[in-house]
Amino acid sequence: MDLNTCFGAYPRRGADHSLATLKRIMDQNRVSKAVTLSLKGVLYDHPEGNDETLAACAGNERLIPAATLDPRKYIGDESTPKTLERAGFKLLRLFPDLQGWPITYAPVRSILGALRETNMPLLISAPTYGMATEIADLVAGWSFPVVLSGVGYWNMSEAIVLMRAQENIFVETSYLDSPDAIEILVREVGSDRVLFGSNTPVTYFRGPYLSVVHSTVPERDKEAIFYLNAQRVLGGAI
C-alpha cells in the first residue's frame, strides 16, 4: 500500500500527474492500494480538491481518500477534520512545504486540535531541519498517529530522536534516500514505525520501492512497511 500519492495538475512542474498516470503506475508496480488526494486541494482550494478526491476514489476500492486542509484558508467552517471524516476520508494531509506556512501557526494548532476529535491519522511534510521537531512538540501527549513525510538523509537523526520519544510519530519512505536508511530505522525504532510511500506521480515510484525491496531487513519487516503498518495506522478502515 502506497501512503503517499496524488493526482491532478501541478503548474509549477508541468509533468503528467493525472489520475490515469497514477493508476498506470499502480498497475505496473502491483500496488494494491494507494492513499491519494487531488493536488487541487493543495495548490488551489481545499474544498474543491477534497470533492475531487472523493469523486476519484468513489467506486474504486484501490484508492483511499486523503483529505487536506489549507491553513491559510482554514477558519473551521464547513471543512473540519470531523466533517471530512464523516464524508469518508481516512487520513488528513498537510503541506507546509508546498504552501509556505510555518508549523507554529495558529490555524495549524486549530486543525490539529480538531483532528483529535477524529480517528484520522495525519500525514505531514517536514523536509527541512526543525520542522519535524516543531510538529512533534505540537502533538506531544496526543495519541493520533502522525506520519512524517520529507525525511531524508539530512533530517533522519531528527526523525529518529523524535520517534524514540513519542510513540505516535511515524515516518514515510518517499524521501528516505540514504543507502541504509531502512536498516537504521528498523534497528532504531522498529519496522512498525515505517510506512511505505512513494510520492508518485510527483516523483518516480521505483526509487523508494527498490530501497525497501533491496534492504537487508527481514521479509516480515518489509511486509509491515509495505502494507501492515498502513493498515494499522489507518485503523483497519481499508
Add this chain to the structure above:
Amino acid sequence: MRVVDVHAHYGEWFFPIEASKEEHILQLMQRYDMEKAVFSSSLAIVYDMEEGNKRLAEFLPKSERFYGYVVINPNYPDTSARQLETYLGRTKFLGVKIHPDYTRRPVSCPENIELLERVRKQKKVALLHTWGPEQVEATSRVADTFPDITIIMGHMGGDGIEGAGWRSGIAAARRRPNIYLEVCGSCLHRDRMKEAVRALGDDRVLYGSDMTLLNPSITIGMIEEADISEQSRSKILHDNAVRILAL
C-alpha cells in the same frame, strides 16, 4: 542491466549513514549490478582535501572495479595543483571533482580555470557538482573555456521537485557538445530522463548514484521507470561511461 556509476563517494558523512566502508560499497555494487564506480572523497570535499585524496588513493587499489576523481579546492590553489601533480597521472584517477557548495566559489572561478588547464593537458575529465540555474551557468562557462575537456555536469543541474536546474542543465548541454549530464539526486522530477534524452539523444547522459550519500536504488529506479527505450537505458547505465572514460 550492467551499470557504471560515474558519481560515487568514499568516506564518512555528517548524517546517520553507516554504509560507508569498502564492504558496504561492494555490497551496494553487487546489489545494483555495478561493474565499476568512480569515487571522490567526501573527506576531501567537505574538510581535508589532502588527507581525503590520500585515503581515496589507498582505497582505489582494493578493487579493479574502483576508480577515482581528485578533489581540488580553489581556496587552496597551490595545494590543489600539487594534488593534481600527485594523482592525476595515475591510471586509477580519471579526472577531477569540484564541489562549489563546499568551497563557496563558482566552478568557473579563475583559480579553478587555471587548475583545469592541467586537467585538459592530461586529457582527463571533470565532474562538476551543479545544482540550480546559477551553477549551470558556471559549469557552462567552464565547458566554453575548455571545449576539449569532457565536462560531467553533476545532478544534471539538480534542483529537486520544483526547481528548474535540471531543465537549465539540459539546455546548456544542448549548446555544448562537451557537457555530459549525470543524473543523480533526491526527489526527482518524473520527466527529467525523458526530456534529457529527447533533447540530447542518449549518448550524453550518464548514470551516477551519489552513493554512499544516496542509495543507488533512487536513480536505478528512476532509469527503470523512465519513459525511454531499452537501448537508451543501456547506454545511460553503462555504455556511455565506458566510452567516455575508456574503461
